Amino acid sequence: MTVSQQNSLTEERDKLKRINLRWMVFSGSLYTVSSIQKNWQESRDDCIQKGADLVTINSQEEQNFLNQFDKTMWLGLTDLETEGTWKWVDGTPMTERYWGPGEPNGRTSENCGHIKQFNVGKRWNDGNCNTKTFWTCEKKVSP
Numbered sequence: 001m002t003v004s005q006q007n008s009l010t011e012e013r014d015k016l017k018r019i020n021l022r023w024m025v026f027s028g029s030l031y032t033v034s035s036i037q038k039n040w041q042e043s044r045d046d047c048i049q050k051g052a053d054l055v056t057i058n059s060q061e062e063q064n065f066l067n068q069f070d071k072t073m074w075l076g077l078t079d080l081e082t083e084g085t086w087k088w089v090d091g092t093p094m095t096e097r098y099w100g101p102g103e104p105n106g107r108t109s110e111n112c113g114h115i116k117q118f119n120v121g122k123r124w125n126d127g128n129c130n131t132k133t134f135w136t137c138e139k140k141v142s143p
């Protein structure tokens with residue numbers, strides 16, 4: 001096989017991988033949950049490359065939807081810009097808050113939000129952004 005044939009096969013394989021991503025529909029958005037673990041920024045980059053962004057949680061129903069995946073996952077939630085001011089990556093206000101008991105507690109060392117445990121009421125945690133964990137991308141379809 002020539003190098004150029006090899007390259008086009010690799011391209012095709014990568015295209016198929018992207019097409020075969022399983023997007024789930026929930027309340028006007030598409031979601032895909034990672035099967036590997038990355039740090040917060042790498043997770044966000046992956047979502048952006050898929051035409052999406054890290055998930056934002058705007059209702060209890062959306063939180064329940066995510067809980068079913070039984071995975072610790074990065075959220076599109078950070079206070080990297082201003083310590084103590086938590087913001088969703090899409091700029092929507094953080095009206096729903098599901099911090100676990102005592103969280104957020106990391107001050108300058110923990111600036112990225114994730115779901116730490118599931119199937120329990122409030123379990124968001126501020127974690128160290130360099131920690132690798134699963135993540136969920138959300139592509140908003142309707143506003």
Ligand code: 2F8
Pocket residue numbers: 103105106110125126127128131
């Ligand atoms: O007990 C809560 C505490 O648990 C971990 O630290 C031991 C978390 N660290 C990470 O997820 C990196 C803390 O953020 C959390 O507050």
Ligand code: CA
Pocket residue numbers: 103104105106110125126127
């Ligand atoms: Ca914490």
